[in-house]
Amino acid sequence: LTRPDVIGEIHRAYLEAGADIIETSSFNATRVSQAEYGLAAVAYELNVASARLVRELCDEFTAANPAKPRYCAGVLGPTSRTLSISPDVNDPGYRNISFDALVDDYYDSARGLMEGGADLLLIETIFDTLNAKAAVFAIEKLFDDLGRRLPVMISGTITDASGRTLSGQTAEAFWNSLAHARPISFGLNCALGAKELRAYVDELSTVCDTFVSAHPNAGLPNPLAPTGYDETPEELATAVVEWARSGLVNILGGCCGTTPAHIAAIAAAVAELPPRKVPEIEKKLRLSGLEPFNVGADSLFVNVGERTNVTGSKAFARMVLEGRFDDALAVARQQVENGAQIIDINMDEAMLDSMAAMERFLKLIATEPDISRVPIMIDSSKWSVIEAGLKCIQGKGIVN
Template sequence: MSGRDLLGALAERVVVADGAMGTMLQTAGLDLDDFAGLEGCNEILNVTRPDVIRSIHDAYLAAGADAVETNTFGANWANLAEYGIADRIEELAAAGARLARDVADGWSTPDRPRWVLGAVGPGTKLPTLGHVDYRTLRDAYQRQTAGMLAGGIDAVLVETAQDLLQAKAAILGARRAMAAAGRAVPVIAHVTVETTGTMLLGSEIGAAVTALEPLGVDLLGLNCATGPAEMSEHLRHVSRHFRGAVSVMPNAGLPQLGPDGAVYPLGPADLAAALRGFVTDYGTRLVGGCCGTTPEHVRVLVAALDGVEPARRDPRREPGVASLYQSVAFRQDAGVLMVGERTNANGSKAFRDALLADRLDDCMEIARGQIRDGAHLLDLNVDYVARDGAGDMRVLAGRLATTSTLPIMLDSTEPAVIEAGLEMLGGRCVVNSVNFEDGEGPTSRFARMMPLIQEHGAAAVALTIDEEGQARTEESKVRVAERLITTLTEGWGMAVADIIVDPLTFPIGTGQEETRRDGLETIAALREIKRRWPDVQTTLGVSNVSFGLSPAGRQVLNSVFLHECVEAGLDSAIVHASKILPSSKIPDEQRQAALDLVYDRRREGFDPLQRFLEVFSGVSTASSK
């Protein structure tokens, strides 16, 4: 039976998975010889005691399970390295998959197929905390999945995820293994939410949904840590916002510490009733058990679900990005999405000086300052001549992963620098940016950037630049935007709502004739882009419009221009949030001078630029938070 058949079955009915492997092994009377001297290494039993593993699979299938998990939860780099056998990942994964496949095939009939879920555990090293680097994990997970695919699994189950970056490494490692094998199977992702209400590192369930759905997972849900009662609200969120199928595998109640270790208090009838409720309330399609569950739990669960129809779901995805901790929607109810611009080596002298002097704590303090000032995202740019951009990005993104509660916009023209950032951040990032400056050919920057964005499920800022240069008129901005949106959606499979078009703005206070209309052309382009593609996001580096003017003039012009752009449909702005003034705080004379300059209201005897300079002559800035 193929993974595609599994998805077909899930669309029609509830699929019941097995219960705990570890719980069963603890009662199997195994000794140190059975583990080949590697005490506690359950995966070695796939080759030393295959009869025991087969008997456990057999017991769960006899109880009525539709699917069994392979005994490969710890067949990963971190776990096996502790035993000195990390070189056996693929071997032990393949052996575990073959055992489950053979037993499942023995129970399968044309009317009642049985499936094998390849279990992928988190290991003991968390990449966000620097215990291990992302690539080491990803490549090891690729080897594990390759072994499981060779052994005949029907799906990959990434479970008990405590760190979103670890989950990302496992999912993308699995995808790479499938591509190499020429065989795709569904991917199921289960995060573990503690009794604190978040994942171990502090991630809310909303952050997990936002970060993991763009990686192409077919099912998303929860397992381990708690019983079903503690999972309910988190599962409700998944049901409401995740567009794939929902799955859940709780422990047999909240574990309690007894004289012989953890005890799980929930009996078969109580667990079955709770899981039945998840099916009828949240439309859960794949259910099973984690720690403390046994074949008897599964037998009662199968009976309880007989004839039960899952609730109909109408999930509503909220386009946005996520930090390790929280999700942030692109569309803000109370105004424009503010992208903090000060963590940018090209735009902030303070940040650049701290970076060049390796004063990382100062860099982090600048980031925290932007959070206090009201930013929703942080724009991180470390590009500087003669610096190791990828190295700088790796260090700073790694620090920001746990220092900042805000998602990160990775800002660089170099694919290697963007890749370094994506490999340090478990949340969902924005990549700034892609454009057609050197075309779309195989060696173009666009062609080198897009595979990274696609693999990591990032959103993308798309600049209206093509082979002819930066678009300056409404017509050219809209034309390039159309080409970008078409290419990204049809060529790279991106959702329109994950594309952030930047129609660009330029300094309008230079006095040069060719720059006079740049502000109003940008506003007109924004309005037309939003009319044609209501779901697309838009952004601007707002402070570009005022470059070269006095600080006081810049503050007012930026604020007025931002207001006009928001009225035209701007969704986000790369700004210094604390330096944006509300319209009510700007004197009428200053506001009118800025509007005349933005809309190039020249007439005989009146030059809006000259008037603007006069109005702000000798005026000092005022900060408004």
């Protein structure tokens, strides 16, 4: 807002390096993130201005070379809050933001990006899939309200060698959870360098029936390096060109520590290589908890654990009515340990606030990886309870 000349020159340097897509400088331009700096009131303006700045530069470069069009990606970052993890170690069921509040925030940010002229929307650096679901829901509502759509890119973050997001999902589970958004591309960025990220890009390339993107960091963080990262442009380009030769990716770029020189090296290295061919993926029921669960024609019977159901288990109903959620969690855990591949949860009891009980129990389950690794079946005769439950699960569940 105050120095668009400085930000514009940074964008220009990457365009001159050969970038086809430029991200807006709006990674933290949500009200909830800007509130930490006392700037929540300018969040919308930040989105409009950041998109307009990139829009003008992309138009300039496209006009100079129409054979190489440039695109403005309106960025929606993960925010500083998480819907799947409690910030209070003493209360695992507590959340410091609601799904609905995050939807409203993302809606306004996306509206600002579209007003500023974004060609596409990029939900990126996703460490909690439920946050991304809120962003997708907000975007779909915005598209409906405006009567027009933009392509949507989705990019998650594998945080370490465990191969999982911060909220615990594997790469394939992450895809299963968000495939309904029908993104133009799906991929990974940040946290890891190319060497560490390769296996997870490979995993996505085999399951995604859309384009795959990847923009790794320039290696792992090193606070003593000038950019905070060690990998040179040549080293990063050498690593990712192998991905292209192996047919793993359609879109390549750079995240933390990657300078215009890194982008120029990547662009030159892959210039003559064909992009990944989008595969035909076998149609299956593709569910997920923290891990994927796919059901196809050759699958055996699916075991659904029904004991976490107040209408079917008097003992479980008594636990919930008495607020003994630790005991209720033990029932769910035992079912998974005994082979349940899906957990059915029903809170329809006359003496119970079904919506509150469903929300509380699902938020507690989200913090128990030995339970939440399997998909959730939300079981209720009340739409309000089903909707409340869906706002609490990051995986792809079942409505019963």
